Amino acid sequence: MSGGYFDAASAEPLHPAGRSALISALDSAWADPARLYGAARSARLELDRARARVAAVLGVRADEVAFTTSGTQAAHLGILGSLRSRRRVGRHLVVSAVEHSSVLHAAEAHERDGGETTVVGVDETGRVDPAEFAAALRPDTALACLQSANHEVGTLQPVAEAAEACRAAKIPLLVDAAQSIGRTPVPDGWSLLTASAHKWGGPPGVGVLVVRKGTRWRSPMPDDEREGRRVPGFENVPAIVGAAAALEAFAADMSEEAARLSELVTMIRERVPATVPDVQVVGDPVRRLPHLVTFSCLYVEGEALLTELDRLGFAVSSGSSCTADTLRPSHVLEAMGVITHGNVRVSLPRGAEPSAVERFLAVLPDAVARLRAAAGVTGA
Amino acid sequence: MRFRGRSRKDEAPPQDTVPPPPAAPPGATPPLLVIDALGRKCPIPIIMLAERIREIPVGQIIAVLADDPAAHTDIPAWCRMKSQEFVWEETLPQGGWGFHVRRSY
Ligand SMILES: Cc1ncc(COP(=O)(O)O)c(C=O)c1O
Numbered sequence: 001m002s003g004g005y006f007d008a009a010s011a012e013p014l015h016p017a018g019r020s021a022l023i024s025a026l027d028s029a030w031a032d033p034a035r036l037y038g039a040a041r042s043a044r045l046e047l048d049r050a051r052a053r054v055a056a057v058l059g060v061r062a063d064e065v066a067f068t069t070s071g072t073q074a075a076h077l078g079i080l081g082s083l084r085s086r087r088r089v090g091r092h093l094v095v096s097a098v099e100h101s102s103v104l105h106a107a108e109a110h111e112r113d114g115g116e117t118t119v120v121g122v123d124e125t126g127r128v129d130p131a132e133f134a135a136a137l138r139p140d141t142a143l144a145c146l147q148s149a150n151h152e153v154g155t156l157q158p159v160a161e162a163a164e165a166c167r168a169a170k171i172p173l174l175v176d177a178a179q180s181i182g183r184t185p186v187p188d189g190w191s192l193l194t195a196s197a198h199k200w201g202g203p204p205g206v207g208v209l210v211v212r213k214g215t216r217w218r219s220p221m222p223d224d225e226r227e228g229r230r231v232p233g234f235e236n237v238p239a240i241v242g243a244a245a246a247l248e249a250f251a252a253d254m255s256e257e258a259a260r261l262s263e264l265v266t267m268i269r270e271r272v273p274a275t276v277p278d279v280q281v282v283g284d285p286v287r288r289l290p291h292l293v294t295f296s297c298l299y300v301e302g303e304a305l306l307t308e309l310d311r312l313g314f315a316v317s318s319g320s321s322c323t324a325d326t327l328r329p330s331h332v333l334e335a336m337g338v339i340t341h342g343n344v345r346v347s348l349p350r351g352a353e354p355s356a357v358e359r360f361l362a363v364l365p366d367a368v369a370r371l372r373a374a375a376g377v378t379g380a
Numbered sequence: 381m382r383f384r385g386r387s388r389k390d391e392a393p394p395q396d397t398v399p400p401p402p403a404a405p406p407g408a409t410p411p412l413l414v415i416d417a418l419g420r421k422c423p424i425p426i427i428m429l430a431e432r433i434r435e436i437p438v439g440q441i442i443a444v445l446a447d448d449p450a451a452h453t454d455i456p457a458w459c460r461m462k463s464q465e466f467v468w469e470e471t472l473p474q475g476g477w478g479f480h481v482r483r484s485y
Contacts, residue, residue, distance in 0.1 A: 280461055298458065299427050329422070329450040339457045340450045341423040377427055 003313020004356035008199075009151055009179060009292055009347035010317055015201030015253075018246025022203055025238035033237055034225065047237050050244035057247050058186050058193070060210055066230040067240050068207035071178040071196025072102035077231060078174050078192045078209050079106040080220035082143045083115065086172075090140025091115040096128045096157065097335035098150050103176055104331070107145075125284040126153045126336045130161035137169045144173050148180040148187055152319040152332040152345060153283030154292035156184070163189025172215055181208075182251045183258055183290055191215040200250045201350065202243030205236055253350055254290075261348045262290035264357050268346060269293055275365045282338050291349075294319070296333070297342035297368050299377045305344060308367045314360050318343045342368075405468055411443035411480060412436045418476050422450035426458050433464065433483050440483055441467060447476030455479040 005013065014022075029046040031039035048062070055062040068074040083093060095107050097119050107117045118136045122128055128146060137144060146162045149155065159175055166173040172191035182200035186193075192215060197206035209230060211217045217230070224232035265288075269281050278298035297305065302318040309316055319330030319340070329340035348357070413436050417425035425446040433442050444455060452469075456479075459466040465482040472478055 278461075298461070299423050299430065301421075301423060329453060334453045337453060337457055337460075339461065340453050341426070375423075375427060378431065 002356075003309075003315070004352065004360060005315045006346045006348060006352070006360065007315045007317050008349040009345060011198045011204065012201040012250070012349050014203060014242075015246040015250050015350070017249035018202050018242040021245030022238055022242030025241035029237040029241055033235060043237050046241050047235060050237075050241045053244040053248055054208060057251050058181070058195075058208075058210060060193075061213065063228065064210050064212055066209045066211070066227040067235055067243075068209050068227075068231045069205055069233070069236070071100075071176070071194055071199070071207045073231070074194035074196070074207035074209040075100065075102040075174075075176055076106050076109075077220065078194050078211070078217075079103065079143065079145060080109065081211075081217045081230070082172055082174060082192060082215075083110055084220050085216035085218040086142035090138070090142050092138055092141045093117045094120060094133070094136045094141055094144040096120050096122065096133070096146055098122050098126055098128075098152075098155075098332045099145060099147055100151055100176055100178065101331075103145050103147070122155075122335050124336055124338060126150050126155040126282070126332060127284055127287070128157050128162070130158040130165065133158075133162050134165035134169075137165060137171055141169070141171050144171055146173065146175060148175055148177040149184070149289045150283070150332060151179045152330060153294045153336070154179075154289040154347075155284040156180075156287045156289065159187040160189060163187070166191075179289060179292075182247055183254050192217070197239075197243035197246065200243075200247050202246040202250075203239045206239050206243040250350065257350055258290040261350075261352060264348055264352060264354060265291060265293045265346075268357065268361065271361050272364065275361065276368050279368075280339055282333070282336065289347075291352075292345065292347040294343065294345045296339040297344070298339060299375060300342035300368055300371045301375075302341055302343045304371050305342060305367065308371060309344070309360075309364075312363050312367065314363075317345045317347075319345060404470065408468065408480070409441050409482075412440040414443045414445065414478075417444055417446040417448075417451070419447065422448045422454050425451045426454050429455065429458065429479075429481065430462075433481065436483050438483050438485060442481050442483065444479045444481070445472065445476060446479065447472075451479065452477065455481070 029043040031043040033044040033047045051065050052062045055065045120133050120136050163173050174192040175190040176194050178196040181195040191212050193210040195208040198204040221232050272295050281295045306318050333340040415428050417428050429444050456466045465484045467480040467482050470478040
């Protein structure tokens with residue numbers, strides 16, 4: 001029997017609705033949406049319609065939505081543009097310790113530029129304490145960032161409480177919602193939001209940056225007219241059209257599919273510790289993304305386990321791939337204070353078959369046992 | 381900020397960013413067994429610890445010398461998972477750390 005694709009958190013397979021919209025837009029929306037002739041006006045129309053559809057799913061105004069080339073670019077522009085616009089208030093930035101690398105790298109760029117960053121830690125489940133987050137806000141804080149859900153362990157963050165604290169302190173909150181958009185309700189109360197289309201079954205190369213009306217923002221990049229002066233460069237209109245169609249369809253599917261995937265995840269969370277010795281399932285068991293579960297197997301190298309599972313036909317990922325260019329363990333697992341080696345992240349795409357999950361659960365114990373035996377572990 | 385991400389090889393070694401080491405706790409028991417896992421990548425230091433802790437009597441200390449930054453998280457996490465007692469950690473002059481663990485059962 002074949003294996004399964006369980007790495008939706010890296011990339012959700014293209015949704016059929018996104019695929020057909022993308023293909024037809026390649027023929028109908030290739031022209032420059034900034035020009036005035038017929039083909040250009042069609043491209044502009046399709047771009048505007050895509051913006052309106054994404055805005056409707058997110059519950060925001062269309063003119064608050066800008067399309068970027070990735071979730072990473074959305075985070076970079078959102079953070080650096082917000083900081084730039086609030087320089088007079090101060091140069092202090094607050095982020096959680098478990099943000100995506102795109103957020104933390106933007107914070108590093110801010111520090112290299114003379115700014116200051118406070119990193120708010122997490123508990124053993126990977127969750128930020130909202131009181132600690134609120135306490136990190138200062139009169140000179142220009143921006144605070146909190147993800148909606150963690151990409152490595154699936155834990156949902158207390159965005160509503162963080163938003164309330166930020167509102168009281170008149171500090172904008174940026175929410176990186178890349179892992180949750182289309183899967184769980186869009187949070188409230190933020191000033192900026194970022195997301196990524198390939199996480200919801202849209203084509204790769206499309207991200208979203210939402211800046212709410214009344215939020216100050218100034219581009220950190222050289223001037224450009226595109227995307228309401230927020231994102232430089234010629235828009236990939238066909239991909240954006242595909243992303244919008246995929247988001248609508250994916251979010252509609254998830255109103256039922258999320259609960260089904262969540263049950264499969266519950267099954268994995270229960271079965272893995274029962275069948276694999278010395279394993280720890282990490283992340284919040286309840287306040288979590290519906291489709292994602294992560295566990296760590298003691299005494300096994302993450303990379304080796306991924307390779308073995310790939311040989312068996314299963315695509316999963318790991319926060320602990322210690323390859324030559326990633327000398328540090330996962331910053332998320334490190335911040336949680338849990339085992340950083342032998343880590344496996346399973347994230348189920350839409351339509352994941354229970355039988356495929358069963359097969360995965362059936363082959364996992366032997367795969368782990370083989371690697372442990374090869375490493376000379378005698379059953380500690 | 382401590383994030384060095386999935387760091388590049390040319391970055392400063394992570395030891396530089398670790399806060400000053402705690403002094404040995406007053407009255408700390410010296411280790412009965414010291415295992416050298418310097419230069420070994422995780423999970424090897426943990427495998428060595430799990431194998432060799434059985435060689436010391438309950439209540440005694442084993443020290444693991446390691447320089448893979450992952451050991452920094454993994455040894456205390458292993459102790460929590462296996463209900464062993466993580467006692468303290470020292471920073472070694474030659475780089476890396478010594479992790480002191482008391483066998484509790
Ligand atoms: C939480 C989170 N933020 C941001 C990103 C970046 O998105 P992209 O892959 O589109 O650059 C990702 C993707 O892994 C993510 O999981």
